[in-house]
Amino acid sequence: MKKRKEPSPVLTYRGYYRESWDLLRRDPLAMISLVIVLLLVIVAVFAPLIAPYDPDKQILSQRLMKPCMEHWFGCDEHGRDILSRCIYGCRISLSVGLVSQIIATVIGYFMGVCAGYFGGKVDAAISFLVQVFSSLPDLLLAMALMFALGRGLVNLYISLGVLAWSRTARLIRGTVLQLKEKEYVKSCRVDGGSNLRIILRHLLPNCIPTLIITITMGIPSAILSEASLSFLGLGVRAPMSSWGDMISASRAFMGSDGSKWFYSFFPGLCMIVAVIAFNTLGDGLRDALDPKLRK
Amino acid sequence: MAETILEVKDLSITFFTKQGALPTVDGVSFTLNRGETLGIVGESGCGKSMTVNGILQMVPAPGRVTGGSVKLAGEELVGMREKELCRKRGSDMAIIFQEPMTSLNPLMTCGRQISETIQAHKKMSRKEADARALELIGMVGIPMPEKIFSSIPGKLSGGQRQRIVIAMALCNDPGVLICDEPTTALDVTVQAQILGLINELKEKFGSAIIFITHDLGVIRQMADKVLVMYVGQAVEYVDARELFANPLHPYTQGLMRCIPGMNSGDGDLHVIDGSVPMLYDLPKGCLFAPRCPYADERCRDQRPGLYGRGSHRVRCFRCEAMGEEDVP
Amino acid sequence: MSRPVLKVEHLKKYYPIRKGAFSREKAVVKACDDVSFELCAGETLGIVGESGCGKTTTIQSVIRLIEPTGGRILLNGQDFRAMRGPELKQARQKLKLIFQDPYSSLNPRMTVKEIIAEPLEIAGVCSNRAGRDRRVLETMEQVGLDPSYVNRYPHEFSGGQRQRIGIARAIVLRPDVVICDEPVSALDVSIQAKIINLLRQFQRELNLAYIFISHDLGVVRHIADRVLVMYLGRVVEEGESKELFANPLHPYTKALLDSVPRMDADGKPAALQGDVPSPANPPSGCLFHTRCPYAQKICAETAPELREHQMGHKCACHFVDRLPSKGE
Numbered sequence: 001m002k003k004r005k006e007p008s009p010v011l012t013y014r015g016y017y018r019e020s021w022d023l024l025r026r027d028p029l030a031m032i033s034l035v036i037v038l039l040l041v042i043v044a045v046f047a048p049l050i051a052p053y054d055p056d057k058q059i060l061s062q063r064l065m066k067p068c069m070e071h072w073f074g075c076d077e078h079g080r081d082i083l084s085r086c087i088y089g090c091r092i093s094l095s096v097g098l099v100s101q102i103i104a105t106v107i108g109y110f111m112g113v114c115a116g117y118f119g120g121k122v123d124a125a126i127s128f129l130v131q132v133f134s135s136l137p138d139l140l141l142a143m144a145l146m147f148a149l150g151r152g153l154v155n156l157y158i159s160l161g162v163l164a165w166s167r168t169a170r171l172i173r174g175t176v177l178q179l180k181e182k183e184y185v186k187s188c189r190v191d192g193g194s195n196l197r198i199i200l201r202h203l204l205p206n207c208i209p210t211l212i213i214t215i216t217m218g219i220p221s222a223i224l225s226e227a228s229l230s231f232l233g234l235g236v237r238a239p240m241s242s243w244g245d246m247i248s249a250s251r252a253f254m255g256s257d258g259s260k261w262f263y264s265f266f267p268g269l270c271m272i273v274a275v276i277a278f279n280t281l282g283d284g285l286r287d288a289l290d291p292k293l294r295k
Numbered sequence: 296m297a298e299t300i301l302e303v304k305d306l307s308i309t310f311f312t313k314q315g316a317l318p319t320v321d322g323v324s325f326t327l328n329r330g331e332t333l334g335i336v337g338e339s340g341c342g343k344s345m346t347v348n349g350i351l352q353m354v355p356a357p358g359r360v361t362g363g364s365v366k367l368a369g370e371e372l373v374g375m376r377e378k379e380l381c382r383k384r385g386s387d388m389a390i391i392f393q394e395p396m397t398s399l400n401p402l403m404t405c406g407r408q409i410s411e412t413i414q415a416h417k418k419m420s421r422k423e424a425d426a427r428a429l430e431l432i433g434m435v436g437i438p439m440p441e442k443i444f445s446s447i448p449g450k451l452s453g454g455q456r457q458r459i460v461i462a463m464a465l466c467n468d469p470g471v472l473i474c475d476e477p478t479t480a481l482d483v484t485v486q487a488q489i490l491g492l493i494n495e496l497k498e499k500f501g502s503a504i505i506f507i508t509h510d511l512g513v514i515r516q517m518a519d520k521v522l523v524m525y526v527g528q529a530v531e532y533v534d535a536r537e538l539f540a541n542p543l544h545p546y547t548q549g550l551m552r553c554i555p556g557m558n559s560g561d562g563d564l565h566v567i568d569g570s571v572p573m574l575y576d577l578p579k580g581c582l583f584a585p586r587c588p589y590a591d592e593r594c595r596d597q598r599p600g601l602y603g604r605g606s607h608r609v610r611c612f613r614c615e616a617m618g619e620e621d622v623p
Numbered sequence: 624m625s626r627p628v629l630k631v632e633h634l635k636k637y638y639p640i641r642k643g644a645f646s647r648e649k650a651v652v653k654a655c656d657d658v659s660f661e662l663c664a665g666e667t668l669g670i671v672g673e674s675g676c677g678k679t680t681t682i683q684s685v686i687r688l689i690e691p692t693g694g695r696i697l698l699n700g701q702d703f704r705a706m707r708g709p710e711l712k713q714a715r716q717k718l719k720l721i722f723q724d725p726y727s728s729l730n731p732r733m734t735v736k737e738i739i740a741e742p743l744e745i746a747g748v749c750s751n752r753a754g755r756d757r758r759v760l761e762t763m764e765q766v767g768l769d770p771s772y773v774n775r776y777p778h779e780f781s782g783g784q785r786q787r788i789g790i791a792r793a794i795v796l797r798p799d800v801v802i803c804d805e806p807v808s809a810l811d812v813s814i815q816a817k818i819i820n821l822l823r824q825f826q827r828e829l830n831l832a833y834i835f836i837s838h839d840l841g842v843v844r845h846i847a848d849r850v851l852v853m854y855l856g857r858v859v860e861e862g863e864s865k866e867l868f869a870n871p872l873h874p875y876t877k878a879l880l881d882s883v884p885r886m887d888a889d890g891k892p893a894a895l896q897g898d899v900p901s902p903a904n905p906p907s908g909c910l911f912h913t914r915c916p917y918a919q920k921i922c923a924e925t926a927p928e929l930r931e932h933q934m935g936h937k938c939a940c941h942f943v944d945r946l947p948s949k950g951e
Contacts, residue, residue, distance in 0.1 A: 016732065016776070183728035184738075187792070190686055191742045192715035201741075205732035338811035452898045482673035482838065484895040487882035509811065512884035539886065553816035555845035556887050563823065564816040564845065570781065 020209075023288040030284020036277040044091040051084035056239045064253065067262050074262040076246070077253065082263065085246060086270050092242040093274065096156050096226045097219035103161025104218060105211055108168025113199055113207075115169065116176030126169065133166035139228055146234040153236050156229070160222045168214050175210050179203055209289035217282035220275040227271060243267040300470045300503045301327040301350070305363035308342075308349045308527075312357055314575035319345045319358060321527040325520070327471065330497065332504040334518030334535065336511060338550075340571060342527040343507045347473045350505075351388060352380050368470060386416040389464035393476040395456035398463070399448040405459045406432065406444030413466045431462040434499075436492055454485035461492065465500055472502045478513065490516055511551060515539055520606075523547050526572060526582045529601065532608040543609040545587045581612070589613060626700070627661040628799045628832050629685070629718075634658045634694035636677075636684045640903055652902045654680040656856045658694075660849075662800065665826060667833040669847030669864065671840060671879070675899055677856035678836045682802045685834070686718055687711075699799065716746045719793040723805035725785035729777040736773045739763065739791045746796055758795060766791045766821060783814035787821070794825055802834045807842060819846060840883050844868045849935075852876045855902055855910040858929055862936035872938040874915045874946060909941065917946055 024030055043050055053071075062079035065071055073082035115126035133141075145159035179185060185202050193201075223243075229235045230244030241249075250264035308320040320342045327333050335343045348354050350365050352372055365372040367387060372380065392398050400408055409431060410424035419427070425444075432440040435458040448456055457477060464472055474493065478486040490513065497504055506517050514521055514535065521538045523531040523546065531544040542548045552565035569586040572578055581599050584590040594612055601608040602615045635658075637651040655677040662668050670678045684691035687703065696703040698714055706714055719742075722728035729738055739759045749755040760770040766787040777785055786806060793801050803822065807815040823846065825831055837843050843850060843864070850867050852860040852875065860873040871877045881893040897914045900906055906913045912922035921941055929939040940946070 016778075182730075183722040183724060184730040186688055187720060187722065187728060188741065188745075190688055190715065190718070190720045191745045192712040193741070193745045197745070201733075202730055206730070338813060454898055482899070483840070483882040484673060484878060485898065487884070487893065487895070490884065510884065511812075512886045515886050516884040550812060551886065553813050554886060555816075555819070555841045556885070563820045566816045566820060567813045570783070570814075 020288040024284055027284045027287065029280055030288070033277040033280035033284065036273065037281055040090055040094060040274055040277070043087055044094045047087050047091050051081075051087040053081040053084045055080060055084040055088045055241075057081075064260060064263070066259075073266040076249065076263060082246070082266055085241060086243065086266055089241060089243045089246060089267065090270065090274075092153065092236055092240065093223045093226060093244075093271070094219075096153070096160060096242070097222040097278075098215075099157040100160035100222045100226075101164060101215045101218040103157060104164035105168050105215055107161070107165040108214075109172050109204075109207065109211065111165065112169040112172025113176055113203060116173040117180055117195070117199060117203065123173075127173070130166045130169050130173075134170070138163055138225065142225055142229055143232065143234060146229060151234060151237050153240070156226060156236060160225055163225065164218050164222065167218070168211070171210055171214060172207055175207055176203055179206050213282060213286050213289060216278060216285055220278040220282075223271065223275060223278075243271045247271075298329045299326050300329050300368055301505075302366040303327075303346075303350060303363070304366075306346065306349050306360070306365060307362035308345055308354055308358055309361040310358040310574075312575075317574040318577075319527050319574065320349055322363065323349075323522070323524070323527075323529050324363075325522055325529075325532060327503045327505065327520075329470070329503055330501050331519050332497065332506055332517055334514040334521045335505065335507045335524060336509065336514050336521060336550075337524035338509060338571065340526075341524040343524050344475055345527075346524070347390065347475060347505060347507065350471075350473070351384055351390065353384075382416070385412060385469075386467040387469055388471045388473065389467070389469040390473040390475060391457070391460050391464050391477045393479050395453065395460045395480075396448065398460050399456060401447060401449055404445050404447055405451070408448075409459070409463050409466050412463050416467045427466065428462070431466055432459070434496070435459070435462045435465075436488070452485075453481055454488060457481065457485075457489055458492065461489075461496070465496060465502070468500055469502055471505065472497075472500075473505045473507070475507045476509070477506075479508070479510075486513075493517070511554060523550075526574070526577070528582060528610060529608075530583065530610045532601070532603075532606075534606055537607055543607065543614055544583075544611050545589055545613075546583050549586075581610075583611075627663050627697075628699055629662040629834075630695075630697040631661075631685055632659050632695040632697075634681065634684055634696065635692045636680050636689065637692045650903070653856045653905070654902065655684055655691075658851075658853075658858055660851060660858075660861070662832045662834065664799065664832050665830045666849070667826065667835050667847045669843035669850040670834065670836045670853060671838065671843050671850060672853035673838065673879075673899055675855075675902060676853040677902075678853055679804060680856070681853070682720075682804060682834055682836060686720055686802060688720075712746070716742070716748075716796045717799040719796070719798040719801045721786075721789050721793050721801060721803045721806045723808055725782050725789060725809060728789050729785055731777055734774050734776055735763070735768075735788055738777070738788060739795055742792060742796050748796070759791075762791045762795045765794070765825075781814075782810050783817060786810065786814075786818055790818075790821065790825070794829065794831075797829060798831070800832045800834065802836075804836050805838070806835075808837065808839065815842070822846070840868070840880060852879070855900065855905055857910060858937075858939070859911065860936075860938045861929070862933075862938075866933075866936055870936075872932060872936065872943050872946075873911075873940050874917055875911050878914075909939075917942055 057080065059079040062075040064077055065075040067074040071081050071083065073086060075081055111126050115123040142159050142163050145162060146155060149155035149159060185198055188198050188202060226235060226242060227244030227247065230242050231248040235242055235245055246267040247264050253260040253263055304324050306320055306323045307318065310317040310319050323346055325333060335346060337343050349360050352375065354360055360373055363373065367383065406425060406428045409428035410421065413419060413424045413427055429440055429444050432443055437443050437455060437458055443451065443455065448459065451459065478489050481489060493504065494517065508514060518535045521533060521535050522529050523544065525546050531538065531547050542551055549565065549567040553567060555564055567586055572582065572585065578585055580595040580597050581590065584594040587594065599610050599612045601610050603609055634655060636655040637653055640650050640652055658681050660668060670681065672678050683689045685696055691704065698717060703714060736759050739762060740755050743749050743755050743758060749758055760773060763770045763773065768784065768787050768791065777788065780788065807818050810818060819842065822833065826833060835843065835846055847864045850862060850864050851858050852873065854875050860867065860871065860876045868880065871880055878895040882895060895914055900913055908924045909922040909927050912918040915922065927939045927941045929937050931937045932943055
């Protein structure tokens with residue numbers, strides 16, 4: 001028989017992530033939030049270069065100074081520059097958000113894959129654990145963990161990570177339950193592929209979009225939880241301070257005259273901007289990565 | 296002469312996409328008389344489903360009907376107001392899809408779905424509508440209609456669901472019933488039942504039927520007239536009997552020869568060379584020329600019209616001698 | 624005839640079901656019950672039947688994608704069911720599967736090269752990258768895919784091309800047996816013909832044995848040497864393809880053949896009444912008696928055995944000798 005070449009591929013498809021990027025690029029809201037997120041990251045990484053003053057340097061003569069040309073965001077009760085403290089606080093908030101979500105994702109992916117892929121008793125046990133974790137009040141659980149572990153940045157990462165894994169696990173379990181019925185997974189099993197190969201080569205690449213979305217959407221809630229914990233005095237150790245710490249400290253000066261508005265306003269604004277940016281980016285990513293919305 | 300119920304003339308549908316304007320349906324014409332079945336056959340992507348979307352004026356974006364006319368019982372549908380079209384759809388024209396679950400509400404009982412469809416188009420009390428629905432369920436050959444009346448679609452088999460969809464389509468005596476691959480998802484024995492049912496109901500209701508399928512065997516059983524489509528164009532339009540006795544377009548001939556039948560030999564199956572061209576990259580001449588064993592210079596250079604005499608029309612230069620180019 | 628490469632004896636796959644949430648009563652669905660067959664090198668066994676008849680369960684049990692409940696599977700004379708670990712992995716190189724859906728059978732995040740090379744990696748043959756790549760390119764060439772597309776993703780290909788990738792993946796290890804689960808059902812007829820020709824070409828070149836599942840009787844008749852007809856998990860008829868299609872013995876096989884709308888003959892298909900009974904609650908005695916036009920009292924009481932009636936032509940029916948033969 002003559003061998004005929006099939007004609008060239010029908011579409012100019014340039015890979016899943018390239019196509020997703022094209023979609024994301026056309027979403028103005030997502031692009032604006034992406035720019036803000038990138039700015040926040042730059043601020044966090046280069047905080048020492050950007051901050052105009054040493055965030056911990058106390059100049060008592062500048063106690064509760066109003067915003068002016070030298071101190072755009074004003075100064076706090078110890079005479080520290082609020083702008084510099086916000087810039088350093090960005091480091092803490094962002095790192096808490098990112099690291100805790102990565103911890104949550106690693107635990108959540110592993111648990112979710114085990115539950116979805118192996119099924120049966122493993123699934124029952126993990127699903128029960130997920131149920132337990134998601135039925136506990138978030139903040140209470142985080143508080144309990146912080147009490148047990150003590151204050152500190154690393155403990156904050158851990159407790160917020162432990163807080164968030166159950167959501168990732170549940171999403172991944174659902175995704176894996178669908179993926180495992182796909183014929184390419186079956187065909188790998190027919191070829192004698194090990195479970196590890198299936199989990200790493202077939203399931204993981206197809207779960208990554210879900211993971212990207214959960215991480216992006218999880219960061220703002222971690223930032224908010226961190227703020228809540230800091231507000232309650234269970235955050236990072238002084239003199240380090242996050243946005244939540246600053247708002248907490250400003251509480252004493254929220255007098256009826258409102259003249260010290262700047263003390264709580266600017267850290268709060270930073271937090272709101274960061275949370276909205278991450279949430280909007282997450283929405284945009286979901287639209288860009290969701291295969292159901294693709295042609 | 297039988298009464299003409301549907302007249303489609305030069306229907307064109309274009310999709311406006313990033314790759315440019317794609318002629319998804321290009322100048323399709325046919326007429327349909329009461330009690331007649333027109334089969335539309337072709338491979339996936341040839342524009343058969345889009346043609347009926349065009350008839351129903353339901354072309355999804357970014358597509359648009361860009362030309363031609365569709366006359367239902369003498370009334371022009373192209374450019375008609377959406378409100379009036381809605382009244383036509385479901386009463387004067389009804390459609391049955393391949394997958395019955397897409398047209399059934401999984402949470403509503405079958406009977407209620409049918410009676411609601413009746414009530415949407417006719418002034419009728421709930422009681423009367425329910426009675427009519429029950430009667431229809433009996434008519435589509437479902438044993439124990441009362442039981443099925445109060446069942447949700449999920450409880451039924453695929454064949455029974457398709458019967459419910461047929462009952463729903465027929466509940467307002469549509470003049471034209473469009474069947475878009477109604478049996479493709481069914482097993483052969485159930486397919487035979489459903490095809491028999493559609494034929495039986497056609498006699499009873501006197502509807503005209505447009506039957507879309509990719510299966511030439513089904514066409515032979517069902518159709519009086521056949522429209523063979525290739526890349527949005529009608530390439531052959533002829534009486535069903537004549538088509539199977541004497542297919543003239545090289546594409547139709549190729550299609551018939553590549554199906555392994557009950558009497559085919561042992562050798563390799565006939566294949567049509569190459570593949571269907573993309574809408575954004577159509578050949579300059581005849582759309583089938585790159586795959587046609589008879590193609591010559593002229594075929595590659597010019598688009599043929601529909602040629603033919605009497606009721607047999609073929610889009611091929613080789614049939615030019617049969618008669619003048621005109622629109623059937 | 625040569626020694627069979629695959630021999631299946633009394634294969635069973637039962638699924639336990641519970642009747643009601645609190646019921647202790649245990650029941651089983653016999654998705655595949657007492658299926659036996661032999662397959663020699665270069666031979667094709669067709670399995671036909673309607674959806675839910677157990678075709679897919681049977682082959683998935685044979686390939687141990689699901690663990691069978693009982694029976695023996697001998698692959699090249701060795702007990703496939705008893706194999707574990709490396710021995711199983713070794714044996715799996717000889718038994719491959721081609722799926723129906725060319726869309727869900729290829730991982731969208733892997734390139735064509737990775738997809739075709741995966742069986743090689745798992746089997747550990749061609750340990751160096753260069754050798755593996757050469758083998759992949761060779762195989763792509765063999766199935767008619769342009770090797771320059773090796774780094775592309777499955778999305779970029781049409782249905783027929785994707786099925787070629789699936790075939791390349793199945794044959795890259797030079798297996799003895801390839802199981803094809805409706806490999807052409809999702810394809811258009813002109814592409815279907817190409818894929819069938821390709822499969823037959825490999826059968827000749829590599830002396831492959833196929834198990835070919837399809838609901839399309841024309842395709843099975845064309846490609847298969849022997850055919851099993853299944854109904855509700857049981858084999859009701861087995862025979863040489865030509866003989867079976869020319870002279871079906873079992874009433875179910877006859878009905879199935881009569882249901883197919885034929886392109887090459889007139890006459891309406893004869894419809895078999897009713898639907899396939901639920902496998903969870905199968906009829907007593909002969910499973911087909913609820914729909915069989917010739918059923919007698921004994922059919923509801925005792926299940927007929929699969930007996931040989933003519934050379935190599937087996938049938939499970941009490942009245943096989945007394946039924947009107949085809950054409951009467």
